[in-house]
Amino acid sequence: MRIVLVGPPGAGKGTQAAYLAKNLSIPHISTGDLFRANISQGTDLGKQAKAYMDAGNLVPDEVTNAMAQDRMEKPDAENGFLLDGFPRNVSQAGVLDELLTAGGLKLDAVLDLEVPEDEVVKRIAGRRICRNDSAHVFHVTYSPPKKEGVCDVCGGELYQRDDDSEETVRTRLEVYHTQTEPIIDHYRAQGLVVTISALGKVTEVTERAMEALGRA
Ligand code: AP5
Numbered sequence: 001m002r003i004v005l006v007g008p009p010g011a012g013k014g015t016q017a018a019y020l021a022k023n024l025s026i027p028h029i030s031t032g033d034l035f036r037a038n039i040s041q042g043t044d045l046g047k048q049a050k051a052y053m054d055a056g057n058l059v060p061d062e063v064t065n066a067m068a069q070d071r072m073e074k075p076d077a078e079n080g081f082l083l084d085g086f087p088r089n090v091s092q093a094g095v096l097d098e099l100l101t102a103g104g105l106k107l108d109a110v111l112d113l114e115v116p117e118d119e120v121v122k123r124i125a126g127r128r129i130c131r132n133d134s135a136h137v138f139h140v141t142y143s144p145p146k147k148e149g150v151c152d153v154c155g156g157e158l159y160q161r162d163d164d165s166e167e168t169v170r171t172r173l174e175v176y177h178t179q180t181e182p183i184i185d186h187y188r189a190q191g192l193v194v195t196i197s198a199l200g201k202v203t204e205v206t207e208r209a210m211e212a213l214g215r216a
């Protein structure tokens, strides 16, 4: 399956993607995670992306599209993928459409996670991520690690993202409404959008998502 996951910052895209990718046996491709990996490795790409990310703005399309295409062309993505954080504006959606069409492929669904803004702010404020693996995501209240600051899965150090400050979150939400939400209409016109509520327990949201994708 080829799926695009969309939803505001903190909606739970990364959290759900980890389970969905496993259930559907497809790779989870997160442009945010790819940028963060480049930043921690000190690559040129990471240096280019960092200032935009820290300010809560989108990284320029040329950089993002090239990185996303490169990842989608890896052998493990041949039979499908779950895109998380890409495309993020209508222009990126157009590039993805072209890439897929050129390969004789198409998307199966665009899964839209709906969460009220006050909940999103709470989720982001309490989020803690493992330095060893960005798939190990915790929340100080909703899914606390057994030992404060330590990853339950691998023992790695938990940290708070640089762009999770209150001010940057406000910018990210604004960017989501103005630049990313329009892609939902873009895909609605193609009959691909399924919207689910992302409220409730993580497992409940995963079940809802699998059902919406016709894979329950
Ligand atoms: P990115 O990394 O994609 O961030 P985002 O879209 O802002 O989304 P988040 O990672 O903040 O949230 P999430 O929805 O994954 O939530 P999570 O599962 O962690 O992008 C970061 C930046 O990179 C962008 O601002 C931009 O600069 C750049 N970028 C990335 N892609 C780009 C692109 N295509 N073009 C240009 N620039 C790009 O959950 C959040 C918290 O809630 C966690 O603590 C979790 O434990 C908790 N939680 C999750 N589910 C539940 C639940 N059901 N109940 C209670 N708590 C829950």
Ligand code: ZN
Pocket: 130, 131, 132, 133, 136, 151, 152, 153, 154, 155, 156
């Ligand atoms: Zn870990």
